[in-house]
Each structure stands twice: as C-alpha cells, then as structure tokens.
Amino acid sequence: MSSDIEIAQQAKLAPIEQIAEKLGIPQDTIELYGKYKAKIALSENEKSSLGKLILVTSINPTPAGEGKTTVSIGLADGLNQLHKNAVLALREPSLGPVMGLKGGATGGGHSQVLPMEDINLHFTGDIHAITTTNNALSALIDNHIHQGNELGIDPQQVIWKRSLDLNDRELRHTVVGLGNKAQGVPREEGFDITVASEIMAVLCLASDLMDLKARLAKIVIGYTYQNEPVTVRDLQVEGALALLLKDAIKPNLVQTLEQTPAFIHGGPFANIAHGCNSVTATKTALRLGDYAVTEAGFGADLGAEKFLDLKVPNLGKAPDVVVMVATVRALKMHGGLAIDQLANENLAALEKGFANLKKHIKNMQNYGMPVVVAINEFAADRESEFALLQELCRKEGVTAVRSSAWENGGVGAQELASTVVDVIAEKKADYQRLYLNRLPLEDKIKKIAQTIYGARDVSFEKKAKKQLKDFKELGWDQLPICIAKTQYSLSDDANLLGAPRDFDLTVREIMPKMGAGFLVVLTGNVLTMPGLPKRPAALDMDVDAAGNASGLF
Structure with a gap:
C-alpha cells in the first residue's frame, strides 16, 4: 500500500x-x-x-x-x-x-x-511571516523599555510572548535580557507556538490589509506601573507590523x-x-x-x-x-x-x-x-x-x-x-449564536461550559477571579470568548472520554486578545507551547540528493 x-x-x-x-x-x-x-x-x-x-x-x-x-x-x-x-x-x-x-x-x-x-x-x-511579525513586536517592546521606557511599561507585566512554529517545551518559561545593562532589562518571558499567537488570529479574522493594521494596533502587550494597558498603537508600530504581513x-x-x-x-x-x-x-x-x-x-x-x-x-x-x-x-x-x-x-x-x-x-x-x-x-x-x-x-x-x-x-x-x-x-439553516456579547463575562464562560461541554459548573482560580473584576473595569467583558482546553475530551480532563457529566471546568487565567476581538480563557492544564512526543515524526523524515522528501506521512 x-x-x-x-x-x-x-x-x-x-x-x-x-x-x-x-x-x-x-x-x-x-x-x-x-x-x-x-x-x-x-x-x-x-x-x-x-x-x-x-x-x-x-x-x-x-x-x-x-x-x-x-x-x-x-x-x-x-x-x-x-x-x-x-x-x-x-x-x-x-x-x-x-x-x-x-x-x-x-x-x-x-x-x-x-x-x-x-x-x-x-x-x-505565511507562518514564518507571522512568526517574524510576532517576534518583531517583542523586540520593539524590549527596545522601548531599554531605551528609556517613555510609556512606563512594567517589565514584570509584559504579557506579549515570543513565538516559534515548532513544539519546543524548553521555551515555555524563559528569562531574557541576562548580562550587563547593555544587554537589556532582565525579565521572565515565554514562547507560544506560532499558531497560538494573536498575530495568527488577527490575520485570520481581518477582512483586508487596513482592517489587519487596525486590529494590530489594538493588541495589548502589557501594563504600565500604574496597571494601565499598553497597546501596539501606544508603541506606534502597527504600520511596521502590517508591512511584514502585506503578502x-x-x-x-x-x-x-x-x-x-x-x-x-x-x-x-x-x-x-x-x-x-x-x-x-x-x-x-x-x-x-x-x-x-x-x-x-x-x-x-x-x-x-x-x-x-x-x-x-x-x-x-x-x-x-x-x-x-x-x-x-x-x-x-x-x-x-x-x-x-x-x-x-x-x-x-x-x-x-x-x-x-x-x-x-x-x-x-x-x-x-x-x-x-x-x-x-x-x-x-x-x-x-x-x-x-x-x-x-x-x-x-x-x-x-x-x-x-x-x-x-x-x-x-x-x-x-x-x-x-x-x-x-x-433544511434551511436557522443560525443563532450561543450567547450575546453583552452577557457578563462569567456567564458567557459558563454558557459554553454547561451547554457545549456538559459541565456542571465553572471554577475560577484566584488569578482568573481577579481578571474577571479587572476586565469588567476596563470594559473588556463585552468581548466574545475563546476557551482553550484539551481537544481529547468534552471536559478539561483529557482522560474523560465519551460524554462525561458532573465535572467542573477549571479556569486558571484569562488573556486579552483585543486585536483578535476576543478573550482567551485558559482551562485545565492546556499549554500554548506543546512538546514533542518520545518518538517524534521527524525521526522518519529524510530527503534524497534530488530533493525528494520521504517519511512525510
């Protein structure tokens, strides 16, 4: 065969x-x-x-x-x-x-x-362009902080991560800026896989290049020392980022x-x-x-x-x-x-x-x-x-x-x-959304969990509870919801197959994706940077002298 x-x-x-x-x-x-x-x-x-x-x-x-x-x-x-x-x-x-x-x-x-x-x-x-755009933004953020930090960005509250289109668990939690003062400002950092980047979401939801640029400008990259959100528009780099994505x-x-x-x-x-x-x-x-x-x-x-x-x-x-x-x-x-x-x-x-x-x-x-x-x-x-x-x-x-x-x-x-x-x-389709955006943020999350997953209830960890309050004050609670959870189960536990009942969905963090126009709700132990399996598919891949690939499925 x-x-x-x-x-x-x-x-x-x-x-x-x-x-x-x-x-x-x-x-x-x-x-x-x-x-x-x-x-x-x-x-x-x-x-x-x-x-x-x-x-x-x-x-x-x-x-x-x-x-x-x-x-x-x-x-x-x-x-x-x-x-x-x-x-x-x-x-x-x-x-x-x-x-x-x-x-x-x-x-x-x-x-x-x-x-x-x-x-x-x-x-x-395309995906390389998205990776480059994502990491260009990271470089611009860190350069702004290094060059005097006019916007007063708190390095400990930068939420924008670098990205790479590979499964690399070593990059989930990193420290950047090590060395002397000339090397940058040390801070904790991390990488997402490129397909989890907000840049990917923005590109996929934009209607045209100008809509893309407008969405890029809305991306929240972190917070100031006064806990005010900082956007790409504040950094004045949406034009440069859009330029990298024009093709x-x-x-x-x-x-x-x-x-x-x-x-x-x-x-x-x-x-x-x-x-x-x-x-x-x-x-x-x-x-x-x-x-x-x-x-x-x-x-x-x-x-x-x-x-x-x-x-x-x-x-x-x-x-x-x-x-x-x-x-x-x-x-x-x-x-x-x-x-x-x-x-x-x-x-x-x-x-x-x-x-x-x-x-x-x-x-x-x-x-x-x-x-x-x-x-x-x-x-x-x-x-x-x-x-x-x-x-x-x-x-x-x-x-x-x-x-x-x-x-x-x-x-x-x-x-x-x-x-x-x-x-x-x-049979004529009669489309209706699951929820209205104006519903309280907590209610929208529960609506998805209880209606689509069959959950009994939703449990919010301490960080998520604070974010529910903060996001309401910022007016972000009117956005739709993108729940991040395991794909293998209707629940947030990959081992619960079939149609599980009497489980609670655990929300540990909520991430603002203002450019994409939704909030990402992290549940269970889902990871935004996957790791490789014990025997990755790469071990079967090869190429001959003529450039013909083998082992690629």
Whole structure:
C-alpha cells in the first residue's frame, strides 16, 4: 500500500494558472509561487454573491483517528464530480505537529491537497511571516523599555510572548535580557507556538490589509506601573507590523489530487486559539464557488463552537449545513475500548461511545444547523457496526453516510456529497449564536461550559477571579470568548472520554486578545507551547540528493 507522500508524488498536477482559470480568476491577479502555488489578490474577494457554506467538524479526536481533513477534501472532490462547482478553504499546517505527533493537515490517501510536501513544510512562508511579525513586536517592546521606557511599561507585566512554529517545551518559561545593562532589562518571558499567537488570529479574522493594521494596533502587550494597558498603537508600530504581513494576508491557491481548487490559508489551533482558516480565504471560496467546503479544528466542542461564535460574525455568513465526521474506531474508543482492541467487532462499545457523537450533534442543532454525519471508513470496520451507527444517528434525526474518500477519492464521497446537497436544499439553516456579547463575562464562560461541554459548573482560580473584576473595569467583558482546553475530551480532563457529566471546568487565567476581538480563557492544564512526543515524526523524515522528501506521512 502506497504512503500518502508516495500517492502525492505520483499525482499529475495542473499548472496553478489552470486552476485559477477554472475559477474565473484573471491571470494578472495571481502571484505565482512556483508552478503549483499562488497567492490571490484580495480584490478578488469583492465580487459576486456568496455560495453555500459547508462546515466540516468532528467528534473529539482520539489516537484511533477521525480523518476530518480527508473527508473535507473528498467531499469537495465528490461535489465537483456531481458538477456542483465546489471550492475548498482549509487551514495551513503547523510545523509543530508535522514534526511531532499529530501529523500534517493535507488529508490522506487519495483525498489530499497538493503539493503536500510544500504545504506541510514552508509553503508560501505565511507562518514564518507571522512568526517574524510576532517576534518583531517583542523586540520593539524590549527596545522601548531599554531605551528609556517613555510609556512606563512594567517589565514584570509584559504579557506579549515570543513565538516559534515548532513544539519546543524548553521555551515555555524563559528569562531574557541576562548580562550587563547593555544587554537589556532582565525579565521572565515565554514562547507560544506560532499558531497560538494573536498575530495568527488577527490575520485570520481581518477582512483586508487596513482592517489587519487596525486590529494590530489594538493588541495589548502589557501594563504600565500604574496597571494601565499598553497597546501596539501606544508603541506606534502597527504600520511596521502590517508591512511584514502585506503578502501573508493574501489567500493561497492550490489543488486537490482531482484538481479541485483549494484555498489553504491561516492555521490557528482550535484547542488554544479559534481554529479556523482565514476569513479572506473562506469568503474567496464562497464568492468563486457554488459550494465552499471548510473545516474547523479538532472536535465540534472547540473548532465548530468557535467557528459559529467567533468567525461567523466576522465572515458575515453562517454555514448552510454541518458535516460531523466520526469513525467506528474512535467511537469504540470513546466507549472504553483499548486501542489494540479496535479491530474487533464490539457493538456495545460503539453504542456507549456514540454518546460523544450524540452530544456534538445536539450542540450543532442548538445553533440551528442541519447536520449530516460522515462515517469515515477503515478497513477493519464491520458492516454490523456501520448499520448500528447509522441506526443510532437516524434516531437522532440525522442521516449518517459512509465515506471511503481515503481509498477512493471523490468517488468514495459521492453519496456524502449528494446527501449534503439534498439537506441544504431541504433544511434551511436557522443560525443563532450561543450567547450575546453583552452577557457578563462569567456567564458567557459558563454558557459554553454547561451547554457545549456538559459541565456542571465553572471554577475560577484566584488569578482568573481577579481578571474577571479587572476586565469588567476596563470594559473588556463585552468581548466574545475563546476557551482553550484539551481537544481529547468534552471536559478539561483529557482522560474523560465519551460524554462525561458532573465535572467542573477549571479556569486558571484569562488573556486579552483585543486585536483578535476576543478573550482567551485558559482551562485545565492546556499549554500554548506543546512538546514533542518520545518518538517524534521527524525521526522518519529524510530527503534524497534530488530533493525528494520521504517519511512525510
């Protein structure tokens, strides 16, 4: 059986100009990055009406695998095989998980976006530009303090962190400015992974370059000795930061194995950020296709909730349908089965684990979203298990459709594509946000925890309690909420699988992200700088004398 990279390397790609032409994009508005990658001028964002929006999400991820991106790509290919003019809009992969444990974000098998090596590595340099912009701000902050500190910034209250697009646990807590006076002002510091940076969130939510610059200006970098917030506007560097991002904000155009157009742009994690690709990429896909297929990171409790409560108000368009990806294997694991037992038929574990999928379905229906369940097939799955899962979904009022996109590409997702088209035509979405921004900050956090996660209550640690009070005084309590928690469970405890009950969500800190326009609520032991596993994926990677990659999935 060929690996993902072998399948990708054997594929015949169309010149990217042909993909752009298929979408009606004029040649003089694309910027080529080699033969098979291009950036699209944002002016292309301003024409024609919007198509139908399909949001792909999933159950809570497990080591058994769910394949959300694979299903998304297969669905778009399947729609185009049905002559439905579909366009993909996905996130860019981060080098952290690519070289760590999770892997890349270009799909798998015969349902991939190409060129997969480029996309999974440096691509068009967007994430590097975000890293540089983030760290330029850090350098400017420390230089301001060193050069006389006109703004009276308290070095011990600088909340802006440096970033790196790698999993590096050694950088979670650092000290900078060591040495003599000429080396800077010593203070504690830390690094976030780039995809958790507010710069990433700002780029993904900005509507254009000027909106990007305005959002950058609002970023809070720390506080003065009098506990007054200090912003990028106070430092007068928003222009320089926007300049570093002037190309990165443009959506990237690539293609699938079946030459479906795909915009791959922006890559915030859903467990520590808002988990959606850029507004500019999604809107471009909506304007150039009759159907735009996009996905939100991790499970529906994180990615989909944030898509619906944070991205939709910025996008100005709600999904017409939600596709919920699940696998028999993962649901049996949520039902208590060990990973080495997943190949065995176990209907009892499947039915027990269905509680996780059921909760996510109910959550999406609470937003007024029609739901279709996509069962991503694995070779060891049994017909009896498929039948049970489809019957359980039917009892919840949703259709569950099998997808073999990994093995068969768009052909394997045609039934799913047809079902999605029918549901959009027959069931009108009635989108409604989970909460109003004017609700008290504590109530908004509890609303998400109790409604989406199923928590009994929310517990606020001492630091978070003080921030609730401080943020209300600053007027920040009117912002929406981005909860950072483990992706593996509906709770903030990664070990609680299925649909746990009678748990309390623990909030330890609240971070202002004024440029992004939300508050990040840190819960449990979630980390904004991951670490590498005992055996990272990087150990299997190599390149030959001709520059051909191997071991990249």
